[in-house]
Amino acid sequence: MKIDTNKFEKKLKDELNLVETELKTVARKNPENKNDWQAIPDDTEKDSPDVNEAADVIEEFGNNAGIADQLEIRLNEIKDALARIKDGTYGMCGVCGEEIPENRLEANPAANTCIEHAK
Numbered sequence: 001m002k003i004d005t006n007k008f009e010k011k012l013k014d015e016l017n018l019v020e021t022e023l024k025t026v027a028r029k030n031p032e033n034k035n036d037w038q039a040i041p042d043d044t045e046k047d048s049p050d051v052n053e054a055a056d057v058i059e060e061f062g063n064n065a066g067i068a069d070q071l072e073i074r075l076n077e078i079k080d081a082l083a084r085i086k087d088g089t090y091g092m093c094g095v096c097g098e099e100i101p102e103n104r105l106e107a108n109p110a111a112n113t114c115i116e117h118a119k
């Protein structure tokens with residue numbers, strides 16, 4: 001394989017650390033399922049009798065959950081890409097098996113399809 005997987009493995013691991021760090025600010029790992037993250041509600045105002053503030057808490061929880069979902073999806077994409085480096089299928093389209101252009105991998109090291117088969 002002509003793709004320099006070491007270079008992309010490093011990029012992926014850097015991004016993995018970054019995404020995990022961000023994820024920890026909005027979510028915590030589910031103690032029963034280490035691959036699942038649960039959004040942390042911002043509960044500083046939880047006991048407030050003020051309805052508006054309670055609504056803010058709900059909104060904040062919604063935001064955290066939304067951000068956590070996005071980060072979790074990205075985290076899984078990165079983990080999948082790292083797994084493909086290990087099993088030697090990294091850089092190949094998951095649909096047609098063609099090589100993914102290196103400039104596409106530069107833009108998104110977790111890409112697992114060629115441009116034609118990108119969603």
Ligand SMILES: [Zn+2]
Nearest residue numbers: 093096114117
């Ligand atoms: Zn393809």
